[in-house]
Amino acid sequence: MDTVENAEDVQSDESEYEEIAHTAAEVLELMEEAWLNEKFAPEILPHKYDIVECLLGQISHVEENLTNVGNDDLRRSLHQMELDRLRYLVSSYLRMRLEKIETYVYFILKQEEERSQKGEENYLNKNELEFAKAYMQSLDQHFTDRLHFWPGNIPTEWKNQLIIPNIHSFVFMKAKNEIEGVMVSHVNEEEEVVDLRTGSQILISYSNVGHFIKTNQSCLI
Amino acid sequence: MNPEEVEFLGEKQLISIIPTFNSSTIHLVSGDIGPFRASLPVNVPLWVAVNLKQQRKCKIQPPDWMDVEQLELLKEAEKASRNFVKMPSEHYMIEGKLLLSIATDDIARADEVRTIIKDIWDIRMAKLRSSVNTLITGKSYGNVDNLTIMEINSMRPLIPHAMDQIHRMKMERPRFSTPSQSTSLGLLNSSTVISTFK
Numbered sequence: 181m182d183t184v185e186n187a188e189d190v191q192s193d194e195s196e197y198e199e200i201a202h203t204a205a206e207v208l209e210l211m212e213e214a215w216l217n218e219k220f221a222p223e224i225l226p227h228k229y230d231i232v233e234c235l236l237g238q239i240s241h242v243e244e245n246l247t248n249v250g251n252d253d254l255r256r257s258l259h260q261m262e263l264d265r266l267r268y269l270v271s272s273y274l275r276m277r278l279e280k281i282e283t284y285v286y287f288i289l290k291q292e293e294e295r296s297q298k299g300e301e302n303y304l305n306k307n308e309l310e311f312a313k314a315y316m317q318s319l320d321q322h323f324t325d326r327l328h329f330w331p332g333n334i335p336t337e338w339k340n341q342l343i344i345p346n347i348h349s350f351v352f353m354k355a356k357n358e359i360e361g362v363m364v365s366h367v368n369e370e371e372e373v374v375d376l377r378t379g380s381q382i383l384i385s386y387s388n389v390g391h392f393i394k395t396n397q398s399c400l401i
Numbered sequence: 402m403n404p405e406e407v408e409f410l411g412e413k414q415l416i417s418i419i420p421t422f423n424s425s426t427i428h429l430v431s432g433d434i435g436p437f438r439a440s441l442p443v444n445v446p447l448w449v450a451v452n453l454k455q456q457r458k459c460k461i462q463p464p465d466w467m468d469v470e471q472l473e474l475l476k477e478a479e480k481a482s483r484n485f486v487k488m489p490s491e492h493y494m495i496e497g498k499l500l501l502s503i504a505t506d507d508i509a510r511a512d513e514v515r516t517i518i519k520d521i522w523d524i525r526m527a528k529l530r531s532s533v534n535t536l537i538t539g540k541s542y543g544n545v546d547n548l549t550i551m552e553i554n555s556m557r558p559l560i561p562h563a564m565d566q567i568h569r570m571k572m573e574r575p576r577f578s579t580p581s582q583s584t585s586l587g588l589l590n591s592s593t594v595i596s597t598f599k
Contacts, residue, residue: 205432212410219402238430254458255427258449262429265409265448348568350561352545352553364542374542381553383561384542385568401550 207234208266213399215273220352220400221393222345222386224280224288227305232270239266280345281308285316287342347387354381355398364388407551408499411492412448416500417462419443420453447499454503461504466490467497469510472517479524485547494522494551525552537563 202210214228242259249256281288281304289312292302304312327334355376362374365388376382381401392398413431420437427434434445442462445453453459466472466489479486490496497518505511529552536543541564545553 204430208431235430242430254422254424258427258429258452261448261452262431266430268409346565348565350564350568352557352561381545381548382542383536383545383564385564388542401553 202234204238207231207238208269211235211269211273215269215276217393217400218273218276218280221390222347222349222351223390224277224284224303224345226301226303226394227277227308228273229305232273235266235270239263239270277308278311281312282315284343284345285312285319287344288312289316290342347390348385350383351386351389352381352383352401353389353392353398354401355379355392357397359392359397362388362392402554402557404551404554407492407554408495410550411495412446412451412499414447414490414492414496415444416447416450416464416496417442417444418450418453418459419462420459422458447496451499451503461500461507463500463504463508464490464496466493467500467508467514469513469517472514472521476517476521476524479521485525485528487547488549491549492551493518493549526555529556533560536560537567541568 210228210231214225214231218225242263246256246259249259288304292304292309292312295302302309355378357378359376362376362384364372364374364384374382376398389398393400419440419442421439422437423439424435424437426436431446434449435443437443450459450461454461466475471489475486475489497515500508501511501515501518508514525548529548533556537560
């Protein structure tokens with residue numbers, strides 16, 4: 181029963197996506213870009229589950245069709261290879277996000293809470309949020325259990341020190357369209373303004389360009 | 402990113418093949434390929450071409466730039482220019498490596514092509530290494546126009562990290578003169594917190 185329901189879910193997702201008029205190939209492009217952005221950005225980026233689900237829908241669609249194709253058919257091996265490529269892309273993307281969530285769990289949850297309070301869009305998807313909360317809970321539980329053996333007063337200051345992503349790390353960025361007035365901050369608090377042409381590539385601190393990634397004006401490479 | 406992942410990205414580049422079989426259009430997620438008619442050229446992604454070639458189901462038509470004369474010109478241009486010359490393909494190294502390893506019989510003067518591509522790569526990498534110094538001592542950003550993904554990737558483990566460390570060291574200094582930044586935590590703690598926060 182479960183599988184049937186899932187398949188229907190997938191189909192409805194697909195039709196939703198078609199309304200915004202993306203071909204499968206375009207979705208794949210978007211997924212690749214999201215994958216690279218997530219890979220190189222130091223912080224977690226707004227999730228792209230609409231793309232992920234659309235691509236997963238494509239995968240199960242192709243899989244279904246493959247059952248009718250003979251084993252020695254050339255089509256089969258090519259489709260199979262492509263499926264493997266797509267699966268790699270999606271799972272690598274999801275795994276990278278989980279890794280970030282595990283590393284920065286306290287910080288990310290705090291940010292997500294602030295976002296909810298301000299009524300902003302959450303960066304994590306529902307399931308990721310659930311995972312993050314469960315992960316934090318077991319981490320807390322683990323520390324409580326272990327610190328139980330601590331002689332004397334149990335230290336608590338460490339809890340105030342969050343592990344946060346280093347948003348100053350340097351990234352390679354490619355401008356997708358013309359961007360004027362990128363502020364590059366220098367150490368002596370001077371700022372320099374740089375204009376980027378379409379397609380130009382630059383090595384720059386993420387803190388100066390993070391918002392261009394989120395607003396889809398440029399991508400990381 | 403490891404080189405295999407760069408290759409993964411490069412493999413979607415289209416390339417022309419001459420199939421030795423017949424088949425109707427294949428609807429891949431990344432786009433339709435075919436129809437295949439024996440001895441009529443058709444464009445397919447590189448990974449399909451590699452796969453078909455390995456099954457001996459096609460001949461590969463090397464891209465226009467994979468030609469000794471053109472590559473020689475490119476090499477001279479690269480030598481003469483102080484900046485990086487735009488490469489004929491965003492993934493020239495990957496295409497070169499893959500095609501020269503599986504389709505040597507389809508490429509004219511394959512050994513010479515291989516040597517020149519390697520030369521161009523070496524020239525560019527040497528340029529890259531010598532520009533690292535200006536990059537690190539100079540501004541807090543650097544232009545990397547015309548560098549291909551593979552080249553960018555080869556400097557990824559070192560340069561962004563080095564620039565980040567320099568940035569951290571520069572940020573450390575002013576703090577000692579402004580004690581107002583220290584928080585209720587011990588000085589040592591606050592410095593770690595601030596240096597990561599900034």
